[in-house]
Amino acid sequence: MGSIKKVIEFLGLLLLGTFFLGIFYFEIVIENRKPSYFVTTNTIDSVFIRKIQGARSNLDALAIKLTRDSSNFIYYKANQNYVDLLGTLKKQDTVTLFFTEDDGNNRFEIIQLEKNKVELVSIKDEESKQKKIGYFCLFASIMTFIYALKKGFKQ
Secondary structure, three states, X not given: OHHHHHHHHHHHHHHHHHHHHHHHHHHHHHOOOOOOOEEEEEEEEEEEEEXXXXXXXXXXXXXXXXXXXXXXXXXXXXXXXXXXXXXXXXXXXXXXXEEEEOOOXXXXXXXXXXXXXXXXXXXXXXXXXXXXHHHHHHHHHHHHHHHHHHHHHHO
């Protein structure tokens, strides 16, 4: 009975290590391929906070409406605090948006926002976060595999 428990623990640790390795692969290899995005430069018609459907609940997102454009541009921050952007972006400001299609319902996710050649939202910041998460998961994966092997050979 004890050897079955040890085998199950060993396989569970290998599965956990593989899971972390999968997250690393997704965050570093898949997500950091050259992104395909669109660019538009236009004047702002309005800036406001909009509710969007998240995985578990409605979330606040910054929404930007451009002049003579029916598209809905949104930007989501994890902390949902948009005071800095609301204070900076005003009606009639000219902005450049780099965006990707979000859900196919004429809604687009802003990945970079520039006003007067200054990046207010930078794609580099998001890529940096993804790399940190990815490399942390690689480290966790390696440590889990080492622990599983050490525990497996110890018995």
